[in-house]
Amino acid sequence: MSHAQNPTLGVLFGLATAVVGSLAGAATKHLASSVSVAQIVCFQYLLSCLVCMPWIARHGLNGLKTQRIGQHLIRGLAGWGCFYTYYLALAHTPLVDAVLLRNAAPLWVPLVVLCWSRIMVPRSHWLPMGIGFIGIILVLQPGNDSIGSWHLIGALSGLTLAISMVGTRRLSETEPTQRILFYYFFISFLTSVPLAAHSWQPIAIGDWPLMFFVGFSIYLLMFFYTKAYSYAPASLVSPLTYFSVVFAGLLGWLIWGDQPGLLSLAGMSLVIIGGLLTVLLGKKQSLKR
Numbered sequence: 001m002s003h004a005q006n007p008t009l010g011v012l013f014g015l016a017t018a019v020v021g022s023l024a025g026a027a028t029k030h031l032a033s034s035v036s037v038a039q040i041v042c043f044q045y046l047l048s049c050l051v052c053m054p055w056i057a058r059h060g061l062n063g064l065k066t067q068r069i070g071q072h073l074i075r076g077l078a079g080w081g082c083f084y085t086y087y088l089a090l091a092h093t094p095l096v097d098a099v100l101l102r103n104a105a106p107l108w109v110p111l112v113v114l115c116w117s118r119i120m121v122p123r124s125h126w127l128p129m130g131i132g133f134i135g136i137i138l139v140l141q142p143g144n145d146s147i148g149s150w151h152l153i154g155a156l157s158g159l160t161l162a163i164s165m166v167g168t169r170r171l172s173e174t175e176p177t178q179r180i181l182f183y184y185f186f187i188s189f190l191t192s193v194p195l196a197a198h199s200w201q202p203i204a205i206g207d208w209p210l211m212f213f214v215g216f217s218i219y220l221l222m223f224f225y226t227k228a229y230s231y232a233p234a235s236l237v238s239p240l241t242y243f244s245v246v247f248a249g250l251l252g253w254l255i256w257g258d259q260p261g262l263l264s265l266a267g268m269s270l271v272i273i274g275g276l277l278t279v280l281l282g283k284k285q286s287l288k289r
Helices: 007-031 037-059 069-092 095-102 105-117 123-140 149-171 177-198 205-231 234-256 262-288
Strands: none
Touching: 007 069, 007 095, 007 205, 007 234, 037 069, 037 177, 037 205, 069 095, 069 149, 069 177, 095 123, 095 149, 095 234, 095 262, 105 123, 105 149, 105 262, 123 149, 123 262, 205 234, 234 262
């Protein structure tokens, strides 16, 4: 049976992506109490670079030749910024808040496309974007003493993820996937080294298993994500990413006792609704083209 003919497996792999993402977020939040975020990010990208070594060994340096180094740089810095700000938010905010604000990336994508490619946002996208951004405001809850700059940094992780997504899309028009991944991991690793060196501290033996899990989680996420899209259409798989918010909420409640208030729950619901509508409208527009 071909992959496209098994939507059940596609859904299962999509849910696996959400579960791994939530577990990695919980592991990072736990690690951040004893290991600096800069060290976690640096180690993560070091492992990712090592995963790319077999491909480089097979293709040699010729496989890395590119005419689009500038766009690789933008995509790499945006991807690094996404994870760095996301992990900072995880360290200082409830797990579900950080995961939600990062998963608000689809709401930012039309604005990033407007600034990057000068393509106007279709009017059909305005309503779902408005719904989603109202949800973000409810989650941030301006004036609440428990809400501060760390939530804004969490929102920045969603924006930088959107830039990374748009950059990947543009690069994929001419660049092979492995080359995009290598430049992303390598640029992010080089960016991470100075900050990690500045905040370096000994890592306890008991923290290393979680360090390796968080480090390899990028590969696991990409593996499950790719499998999901190979078995089912994007219109079915894309909305499943928001299950990571549900799983993160459960983990935050079970491990840290985080219980979001009614405003936060309402905001989360609006962000998810706005994100889903934005994704579905984007797929519909692509099909028309």
